[in-house]
Amino acid sequence: MAPPAEVLAVRGLSKTFPGVRALDDVDLTLHAGEVHALIGENGAGKSTLIKLLTGVYRPDAGEITFQGAEVSFATPLEAQKAGISTIYQEVNLIPLLSVARNLFLGREPRNRFGVLDIARMNSEAEEVLRGYGVRVDVRRPLRTLGVGAQQMVALARAVATDARIVIMDEPTSSLEPREVETLFSVIRGLRDAGIAVVYVSHRLDELYAVCSTVTVLRDGRRVHHGSLAELGRLDLVSTMLGRDLGEVRAEGLTKFSGDHQATDSEPVLEAHELTVPHRLHGVSVSIRPGEVVGLGGLLGSGRTETAKAISGALPVRSGRVTVAGVPLRGGSAAAAIRAGVSLLPEDRKSEGIVPGLSVRENIALAVLPRLSRFGLVSEARVDSVVDTFVTRLRIKASSPHQKVGELSGGNQQKVLLARWLAMNPKVLLLDEPTRGIDVGAKAEVQKLVDELAADGLGVLLISSDLEELIEGSDRVVVLKDGAVVGELTGDDVTEDKLMRTIAGDTAATAPAAEEVAGDG
Amino acid sequence: MTVTKTEAPVTTASNQPHGEGEPAGSARSERLSALIQQHGALAVLVIVSLVASFSFDSFATGDNVSNMATSSAFLAIVALGMTFVIITGGIDLSVGSLFALGGVLAAWGSRYGTLVALLLPLAVCGLIGVVNGLLVARSRLAPFIVTLAAMLGARGLLLAVTDEGAETFLIGKGSLLAELGQGTTLGLGNPVWITLALFVAGAVVLRRTRFGQHVYAVGGNEDAAALMGAPVARTKILVYTLSGLLAGLAGALNAAWLASGVTILGNGMELEAISAVVIGGTLLTGGLGYVSGSLVGVLLLKVIQNVINQIGSLDSSYQQVVSGAFLAVVVIAQTWLGRRRQLM
Numbered sequence: 001m002a003p004p005a006e007v008l009a010v011r012g013l014s015k016t017f018p019g020v021r022a023l024d025d026v027d028l029t030l031h032a033g034e035v036h037a038l039i040g041e042n043g044a045g046k047s048t049l050i051k052l053l054t055g056v057y058r059p060d061a062g063e064i065t066f067q068g069a070e071v072s073f074a075t076p077l078e079a080q081k082a083g084i085s086t087i088y089q090e091v092n093l094i095p096l097l098s099v100a101r102n103l104f105l106g107r108e109p110r111n112r113f114g115v116l117d118i119a120r121m122n123s124e125a126e127e128v129l130r131g132y133g134v135r136v137d138v139r140r141p142l143r144t145l146g147v148g149a150q151q152m153v154a155l156a157r158a159v160a161t162d163a164r165i166v167i168m169d170e171p172t173s174s175l176e177p178r179e180v181e182t183l184f185s186v187i188r189g190l191r192d193a194g195i196a197v198v199y200v201s202h203r204l205d206e207l208y209a210v211c212s213t214v215t216v217l218r219d220g221r222r223v224h225h226g227s228l229a230e231l232g233r234l235d236l237v238s239t240m241l242g243r244d245l246g247e248v249r250a251e252g253l254t255k256f257s258g259d260h261q262a263t264d265s266e267p268v269l270e271a272h273e274l275t276v277p278h279r280l281h282g283v284s285v286s287i288r289p290g291e292v293v294g295l296g297g298l299l300g301s302g303r304t305e306t307a308k309a310i311s312g313a314l315p316v317r318s319g320r321v322t323v324a325g326v327p328l329r330g331g332s333a334a335a336a337i338r339a340g341v342s343l344l345p346e347d348r349k350s351e352g353i354v355p356g357l358s359v360r361e362n363i364a365l366a367v368l369p370r371l372s373r374f375g376l377v378s379e380a381r382v383d384s385v386v387d388t389f390v391t392r393l394r395i396k397a398s399s400p401h402q403k404v405g406e407l408s409g410g411n412q413q414k415v416l417l418a419r420w421l422a423m424n425p426k427v428l429l430l431d432e433p434t435r436g437i438d439v440g441a442k443a444e445v446q447k448l449v450d451e452l453a454a455d456g457l458g459v460l461l462i463s464s465d466l467e468e469l470i471e472g473s474d475r476v477v478v479l480k481d482g483a484v485v486g487e488l489t490g491d492d493v494t495e496d497k498l499m500r501t502i503a504g505d506t507a508a509t510a511p512a513a514e515e516v517a518g519d520g
Numbered sequence: 521m522t523v524t525k526t527e528a529p530v531t532t533a534s535n536q537p538h539g540e541g542e543p544a545g546s547a548r549s550e551r552l553s554a555l556i557q558q559h560g561a562l563a564v565l566v567i568v569s570l571v572a573s574f575s576f577d578s579f580a581t582g583d584n585v586s587n588m589a590t591s592s593a594f595l596a597i598v599a600l601g602m603t604f605v606i607i608t609g610g611i612d613l614s615v616g617s618l619f620a621l622g623g624v625l626a627a628w629g630s631r632y633g634t635l636v637a638l639l640l641p642l643a644v645c646g647l648i649g650v651v652n653g654l655l656v657a658r659s660r661l662a663p664f665i666v667t668l669a670a671m672l673g674a675r676g677l678l679l680a681v682t683d684e685g686a687e688t689f690l691i692g693k694g695s696l697l698a699e700l701g702q703g704t705t706l707g708l709g710n711p712v713w714i715t716l717a718l719f720v721a722g723a724v725v726l727r728r729t730r731f732g733q734h735v736y737a738v739g740g741n742e743d744a745a746a747l748m749g750a751p752v753a754r755t756k757i758l759v760y761t762l763s764g765l766l767a768g769l770a771g772a773l774n775a776a777w778l779a780s781g782v783t784i785l786g787n788g789m790e791l792e793a794i795s796a797v798v799i800g801g802t803l804l805t806g807g808l809g810y811v812s813g814s815l816v817g818v819l820l821l822k823v824i825q826n827v828i829n830q831i832g833s834l835d836s837s838y839q840q841v842v843s844g845a846f847l848a849v850v851v852i853a854q855t856w857l858g859r860r861r862q863l864m
Contacts, residue, residue, distance in 0.1 A: 076746075076747055077746070077747075080749060081749070092741075092743070092747050092748070093741070093744055093748070094736065094737045094740035094741050094745060095740060095741065095807075096736070096739075096803075096807040097736050097737060097807075101736075105734075105745075105748050105750060106730065106733075106734075106748060108733065115729060116727075116730070140550075141554075144550055157748070
């Protein structure tokens, strides 16, 4: 039997953004009927690659050959017309328009007067959607459907536009298990129809269930490609994270001092069975004063969500959080802050700093109410707080009045840290505290985390940098698909054990094995 | 709509299994809310009209109804164009000025025949609409600012044409144009029939053509519409052009009705048109709306006006108070309905 035809061949694709080489000389080949897993951690270049393929970005170098001809799409529309459809994690349809009208927008059936044939459109829509397990009144606004059903409509639309390649960017992130099954059967149908599918997901089970081939990206480069079945889960995880299994851990690369004197006292923070629909399934974490607890896991495993749920930024359906023995009212960030829980968010640009305000104003932002009397702010007290933290955190600014937007990433991060430390917290939740900052600043932030723990603060550390996570944490709680799958303590806090736990290797740690069985 | 991966809000809707597993109550409630949104204004119009016809002997007379219909016609034509603009999520503040400009140009042009009298306002106002559309769609300027500028500009143009408003052009009696504005067919004024025809055409265009679908799509979610292949810029240019054309036409017909181009007309008409559209159930944020609703909205405003005139003791200044209060009630109801429907 002749091998299936090559649908897409990408050669030497590169894309540079100011300061970042987002994609570096990447190749990708897709054959008809191939379901190809595209994986990589945050910043590995997946979305850049997808955006280059679909005409959102233009490549700096390299060529894209689609169905035998070199192509260069100027807009997503061109790519779509040529036969490359994309469904996004966020449903990109018109919520107020009816289901049928969404499905057919731009290619509605028309009668001989050029007027839309509504009856035919509705009956065809119903028929098409039945194939996707969606049985609804197609005249209803799309908005009234559940997210899963909306995703199916988007998929039906993508396929119906004569696609040769369908790119799915984390399509299952908001689907129920039953809907995931439907999605898989649709994908298998596409495969059998000779359509190539690029499947982006962080859920290993899904990848192995539906994909035949895989490309692993890391730091903008292709580090592995080939058959997925031949690549074990552990190898997959280690390739993705960039760690050789046999690699001896190089000590002293980070500025962490090692284990802290975690007291045996009562936990300062206890999160019990936090559940957020589609995101977290009964996650429990406890932190004692002076302890740094790491949260391990792949992108999308629920690390950020856990931190947000604890800090009240993400409403939980069930579960409770207690701080120093006092229960926290759920879903209220203000209550969490009052109780002494501070979150340093992952995305400091959109959720943290106010670039147009000065260092002083940024630091004082959260603590202002405490420094004021009858609504009037005491300037002297603000100055003293700001001075304390600028010195203590070694924030390098020309003056406290310099705009934060002008500072380096590392100093911005320190300003944020100062803002929360000024609140005198009991627990600090650090989500990727060193991402995007230079090596020197990284070391400083790491050292600070150490010092803070030594001062008796409970710290929750989230980091995609394995080295940082392993060396910085006294314990590591490992998450997978929104559930705790293991906990590494003492000598078990190693990269090897961490990767085995993430990959679901039952030989890793005893408690991990139990919980893996429990969570399926 | 820029929600990063990890922080995508989980709406309650996502917990609903789709298809047959859905609670029937929410669908029924949703339908009821949609019904109120679409036909609420009509119900109020019927009630107000019934009460008025029982209360005032002169309300339900042929003359009064015919008068109300004719005076509603011009605002209705303007509101028709406004409906399209608002459904795309935009706003057109220039229509009041264009209405006046259209009237003056028609009166001025009537000396060269009816054809010129009709085509000239359409050409000029349509062109201003095109410019509005280009600035909104291509230069990505805020519709509010663009059409505000057009509103001022068109007023200026109007003053220039009429020598600072000193000159008033008249439309000769017995011309075809005068007949179009003043004549009656089957007991109703010709402008009323023209308006009805335009609304039927407008409804077909909006609900039954691809262009109409694009209008809804652009207003519903512009980014998604672009990704789905809708010609976003073209759609926007077209709706502003349509709005300009209809405002010009309404002005021309109004001038024909009055037999002269009156420069001081149309002040605040843009706001009246917007009120009518919103009262008719069109969302000011775009993506949802009905041509028929706008017609009902116009009638409701005019009926309220008429009723206040019938109550001789009430100062006619209170008209605006009542209209304003009514608009506020409608917007509050819309917000409430919208929130309710989103909660499903």
